[in-house]
Amino acid sequence: MLQVGDQAPDFTLKTTTGDTxxxxEQLRQRSIVLYFYPKDDTPGCTAQACSFRDQYEDFQDLGAxxxxxxxxxETSHQKFSQKHRLPFPLLAxxxxxxxxxxxxxxxxxxILPGRVTFVIDKNGVIQYIFNxxxxxxxxxxxxxEVLQGLVG
Incomplete structure (x- = not known):
């Protein structure tokens, strides 16, 4: 797996709105919290997405x-995002x-795809990995906590 300090690999995917x-491009504006999760609408993934949703404003305030x-x-993501009113993009x-x-x-x-979160700073460097x-x-x-350290 990639390590803290590595350059984050660039990629392009479609969002729930069909945007690219x-x-x-996103890193030019802010840090990115990139979280990989197994599947839409499963108990753990729903809890995780809703937790990010409930604290989304905090992430925005921290520049992420x-x-x-x-x-x-994309269709599954659209339904999941609408059902739980997720304010952030899901990528297919x-x-x-x-x-x-x-x-x-x-x-x-x-058996299942893993659940891993990366914090990537505006320079494209991975600052944190949680698996x-x-x-x-x-x-x-x-x-x-990691983002607070980057801002502070």
């Missing part, structure tokens, strides 16, 4: 955009190309 998201990625389709990595680019490991005996399938809420709280 290119990491390098939250971005979720899974292998679900249908072929898992970006997941492989970021070397996100599989979880639970290699935990079961501690979905910790992805949010730990990430905010």
């Amino acid at each position: 998201f290119r990491l390098s 955009e939250v971005v979720g990625i899974s292998s679900d389709t 990595d249908v072929g898992a190309r970006v997941r492989r680019l970021y070397e996100v490991p599989r979880a639970l005996l290699g 935990s399938m079961n501690a979905a809420a910790d992805h949010v709280s730990n990430t905010k």
